[in-house]
Amino acid sequence: MIAAFFDSPDAMIVLTGLLVGTSAALLGTFLVLGGRAMLTDAIAHAIVFGIIVTWMLTRQMAGPVQVIGAALAGMLTVVLSEALARTRLVRTDAAIGLVFPALFSAGIILIALNARHVHIHAESVLLGEIGFVWLDTVTLAGLRIPVAVLTLAIVLAVNAAFVLGLWKELKLATFDPVLAAALGFAPGLMFHALLALTSVTAVAAFDAVGAILFIAFVIVPPATAFLLTRRVGRMAALAVLIAMASCVAGYALALRWDVSIAGMMASMTGAFFVAALLLAPEQGIVARALHRRAERAANDARTLVAHLFTHQHTAARDAENTARALIEHLRWPETRARAAILQGLDRGLVRREGGLLCLTEKGEAMARGIFDPAGRAQRG
């Protein structure tokens, strides 16, 4: 049954996606929190240069040498961008934007010049070929396992060991780099290690999802999770779950519409992000709009109570404490006035006496709370 699992192309494609998504989400959580998300972009482009240069030096298109060699190119981008920014001749953002296109261009040109020998096509750099991962297998313990799955599983294990093993330290370095430095935890080194692992993961994921779609897996699920919770642990767990759901849903939709599998998986991370952006329980746009509306309604009710309290024992009461006065004197639109009165009635703050609006006991108490919050009048 296990052999059947590894022989099924569908299962292998989804498994590859899950491994990429999980690795990327674990690292991405801290990259997004630390404000380094766009370095993923730079790294993902630069590994193309690393992959072709490693091939030219060692003639290897897979395996640990290729992964580490290409990952060095990712780190090269980071280091070069930082060095360029340190000259202060250009700003950090321009430094990143100058270094990775140069490396990426060099990579693409080298690929084009060696096109006869290399089995990478410039387009597969972008799109990935997750649909074919099950073609290239190794036999391990009697099972035929796709090379990509094996590589990605090892990378995931390393990533998980790093993130879980240095959980506290990563958290500290992310949220309080100054304290982390003072305690000797070298936050800079920690983030460079994180970026190095991102490079390694990018190389391992490259064949499957392509350089650029990898960025989606690193940034989008953690950013989505960020909207749903305020705790790092939950954020990482949610990010992994969202990445997994994107893979499964993306694969199903890609089969149905006959489009790029990796592209559809990455698009699904976007769909989840949009859903969270709109519907997140506290930070979502809808929730915040509802919250604002509720606050405005509560405020209107308070205003109404204050208005009635001010005029209730004066000669102007008959003119002021009516629905009409809210519209004519407070200049409220009719709907707003009606909603405020209805809320006052519902909450038992106000009652009607013919055409007049009067405060109930509870309303009186609320008004006294508004005008005399410390209760001085009663004591004095």
Place this chain on the structure above:
Amino acid sequence: MNPLELLFQPGIVQTVVLGSALLGSLAGALGAFAVLRQQSLLGDALSHATLPGVCLGFLVAGTRDLGAILLGAFLAGALAALSVMLITRATRLKTDAALGIVLSVFFAVGVVLLTLAQGRPGAAQAGLSTFLFGQAAAILRADLWIMGGVAALASGTLAALWKEVKLVTFDPDYARALGLPVLAIEATITLLIALAIVVGLQLAGVILMVALLIAPAAAARQWVQSLGAMVWLSAAFGAAAGVTGALISASARGLATGPVVVLVASAVVLVSLVAAPGRGLVWRWLREARARRAIAGRRVLAAFQGIAEAHGDRTYPTEEGMVETLIGRPAPGVMDRLERDGFIRRVDHPPETTRHWELTEKGHARADRERGDRKP
């Protein structure tokens, strides 16, 4: 016909050169604002985000209609810019996360649409993939009119709003205090940048467009100090990189234009960073070396004077080792230079055989001046 012959047909060369120069200069000129406003990575996000628009333009028009493709790309770019703004305003996510989300998700949708479009008849002729890495040789004569129109629109807007754009670029707070519609002007600049990206796609492609936007501007910034000069120089660099890259790529088989253009532009940046007068690394290094030498000489003179004063003898023969004890070993060449300039003089101090020096009157005067107190 081989590509070289094709290239040297006068009509095609003209079209490619004219098109590349137009696109390169427009991208360079508008890129100046992206760099100065620290929006380089927004340029990156927008250029990746145009991919779905390119594909949709093709899907809707059904053929390679540049107008439809550019309109689609522009709408996608504008939507991407709006999305970045919405995400940064509506959530606590940082700008770089918003950029990364928009870049990768738009690109992913673009990849999906690309596979959809490639299933359609006519996609091969449309050469949709030339928009990925750019292909200047694919520029048609008819395209020049569209590009020229866009370039005229962009430069006209820039010229009309020059003062406002300049103020908003450098001091948005002051602009707001003056009552200028800062948000509208910022939106206009962003739209112009999106426009430059969109028309530049044919030259540099979706993925590398950011370099055509940033590199000329970053290079130009090293040479000049005023916005007007920077925009012109940046446009010139962009045009030069565009034309060079287009010609190189057109004369080699299977080489996309974008990577070549980007490498040419990167070379211009490298030269500018190293050699630009005043700001460049060589100049900085020379300046620093001069300053280091001056400070080293000053310290040695001060040490000599201190020793002379301690001994109550203005011409006290000071041994080299005494200076070393006081301020450490002087850098090589410092003593020789001081001697050559006449601040110190070699003297013999028998029976000792080590090198001894005394401070000349000129040396005393210089040391006094450095110390800031002129003794009578």
